[in-house]
Amino acid sequence: MTEVAPIPFSQLTTLRVGAAPERMVDARTPDQLVDALREVWADDEEWMVLGGGSNLLVGDEPFPGTVVRILTSGFQVVGGAPAGRVRLRVEAGQNWDELVAWTVAHGLAGIEAMSGIPGTAGAAPIQNVGAYGQEIVQTLVEVDLIDRHTGEVSTVPASGLGLGPRTSVLKRHGGGAPERDAVILSLTLELAHVGTDDRPLRDARLRAALGVREDRPVSLPWIREHVLAIRRSKGMVLDAPDADTHSAGSFFQNPILPEAVAQGLPDDCPRWPVEPDLDPVVVIPLDEYTGALPTAPPARSDVKVPAAWLIEHAGIEKGFRLPRSRAGVSTKHALALTNRGGATGGEVAELARFIRSRVAAEFGIVLQPEPVTVGVEL
Template sequence: MSEIAPIPLSQLTTLRVGAAPERMIDAHTRDELVAALRDVWSDDGEWMVLGGGSNLLMGDEPFPGTVVRILTRGFEVVGGAREGRVRLRVEAGQNWDELVAWTVANGLAGIEAMSGIPGTSGAAPIQNVGAYGQEIVQTLVEVDLIDASTGEVSTVPAADLALGPRTSVLKRHYGSVPEREAVILSLTLELEQVGTGERPIRDARLRSALGVAEDAAVSLAWIRDHVLAIRASKGMVLDDPDADTHSAGSFFQNPILPESVARTLPDECPRWPVEPDLDPVVVIPLESYDGALPRVVSTRADVKVPAAWLIEHSGIEKGFRLPRSRAGVSTKHALALTNRGGATGGEVAELARFIRSRVAAEFGIVLQPEPVLVGVEL
């Protein structure tokens, strides 16, 4: 590991805000990363890790602690995959889209719909990254991580991470601490070997997003190209000259509401059923077990509604700005808050607070931020 002169976080985050921290360490290998974290934790001071900086809103005051930059890169094929599949172990600092491009070129399916998502691979399991019907939970096998409380490295199965809609036990949600304070060192994915030729798209959500008929056949490369085009049209692919891409992606989570609450929204508000939990823990006393399992009955009736729809229908249009603010809603997508040039973290937070208040006043729903907020409050 190497301690470097602190770099302003406005140069290292996609929202382009944040002062230089008190201290900064670069970790280029797994051993350096482990050593750096153990060293930082031994001092019991404030700390944070930084990957691609694409899901982060920093405050304007210098971070009063150590920032550890995860610069580990690379991935390799490992054993243990099921027939017709390949397992890849990916270092946490590996650029995510470069990984996706490699899998597509090599005919491995499972993450192609997540093309163009900025950031590093280690961040993917933390919030169960997903797009157009694919989520990391569908291909994640396990992660290697280091626990902040003990400094111990362990391999944790994906099933133990409680991966849900943009969440996991590792996610630092706004206003709360993660259930498990740990840093991902690497992740293992299992992808399907489908080749580079054309084949039908099984997922209806992806077919709908791409405008593809149920019986149409396309290649992984075709899917990637079209997903990138869709994301670019929404300002969700990093492009330095385009201020709409100077964002943290989707700033607010799509709310998941009880069906009874969703019914109070206007009929034209889109809503998608949330799949019920069909794998609950059922405890049957041994003395009463007769060889039959009780029928599983799900009582969940939740639906997801689009935050972008709520924002626009609360009176906030694409391109909206508060007076004299250099932060604004993207001109292409109402869910992205952008730095139009020289905005501060405070200006982005002010805009986010205003949007939350408008949606709450109009629909009675409090939107939750998706990025990690450090040194700033909504």
């Protein structure tokens, strides 16, 4: 590991806000990353890790501790995959979209709909990254991580990460502590080897997003090209001349509501069913087991509604700005908060609070932010 002169977060995050930390360390190999983390943990100082900086809102005061930059990269094919599938072990600091591009070029399916998502591979399981019907939970096999409390490195299966809609046990919601305090060192994905020829596109959400008929075969490269075009049209790919890309992507999560609550929303509010757990695990102590199983409670029916729709119908249009603020809603997508040039972390946070208050007042729904916040209050 190498201690470097601290660089402002405004140069290292896609939102382009945030002061420099007190101390910064670069880790370019897995061993350096482990050593750096054990060092800062042993000193019991404030710390944080930084990958691509694409899901981070940092405040305007210097972070009072050490930032460990995860600069590891690379991936390799590993064994253990069944016939017709391939497993890749990916370093945490690997650029995500470069990984996706490689898998598409080599005919490996499973993450092509997540083309263009900025950031590093290690961040993908933390918030169960997803787009257009694909999520990391569908392809993730396991992660190698180092535990904050023990300093030990272990391999944890995907089932042990509590992966859900844009969350996991590793995610710091807002600025809070995660359920499991650990740092991902690498991850293993299992992808289908389908080749680069045209084939049926079975996922209905991806077909709808791409405007593809059910009977039309398409190739992985075609899917990637068109997903990138869609994301570009929404300002959701990194493009330096376009101020709409100076964001943290979707700033708010799409709320998941009980169907009864969603019925109170206007009829034209889109909603998508969320599949209930039809096979819940029931644990009965042996000394209480009578030979009969308890009656299962009825499956709860939830729906997901688009946060962008709620924002726009709360009166906040694309391009909206508060007076004298340099932060604004994207001109292309109401779910992205952008730095229009020289904005501070405080200005972005002020805009986020205003949007949350308007949606709560209009619909009684409190939107939850997706980015991790450091030194700011939402």
